[in-house]
Amino acid sequence: MATELQFIKEVSGTNVTTLSVTDCFGKGYDVYQVILNAESNSTDGYWGLQLIDNSGSTITGSEYAQAYLLMRSYNTFIENKNTASSTIYTGYDQDYGATLNLYIYNPDDSGSYTQGTFATDGGSSTNLIGTKGAFVHKTAEVISGMHFKMSAGSNDFNYINVSVYGVK
Numbered sequence: 001m002a003t004e005l006q007f008i009k010e011v012s013g014t015n016v017t018t019l020s021v022t023d024c025f026g027k028g029y030d031v032y033q034v035i036l037n038a039e040s041n042s043t044d045g046y047w048g049l050q051l052i053d054n055s056g057s058t059i060t061g062s063e064y065a066q067a068y069l070l071m072r073s074y075n076t077f078i079e080n081k082n083t084a085s086s087t088i089y090t091g092y093d094q095d096y097g098a099t100l101n102l103y104i105y106n107p108d109d110s111g112s113y114t115q116g117t118f119a120t121d122g123g124s125s126t127n128l129i130g131t132k133g134a135f136v137h138k139t140a141e142v143i144s145g146m147h148f149k150m151s152a153g154s155n156d157f158n159y160i161n162v163s164v165y166g167v168k
Contacts, residue, residue: 005033005165017156021164022052022145025107029166032107036100036148038160040093046151048087051114054142062086068133088135091120098122107143114143
């Protein structure tokens, strides 16, 4: 079965610590695809994702469960699971640039948990890191957007570009 992507929104930032993508859901799709291209300015380059509720507030409570596999070219893989996280860790970049491919399921449905699956490529100029994972927001509510941030508060994105598509 072929799928079609319907462009919804694109948001970019340069030298920012966070980037919010607001009003990108609620367009009548059960599935949304999000493509993020970014580069951090730090050696501590974990990317964090938090959802934005229907009132426009970033969800910062421990309402997320996630599991991901960090696949490192230079060492063993790392499996990570968390059932009560305040941030979804979606990838890693060490001042080299990376891409996130994220699917969000049911953000428009107030009676369902919003879920996601993702894959990321990134790392440094000499060490490659891939990430594959999934998450669930453990509160049934309408989600209107996403908030991206670096794992450490003083780090920022040299650049970040987020494109959102509805999947038909």
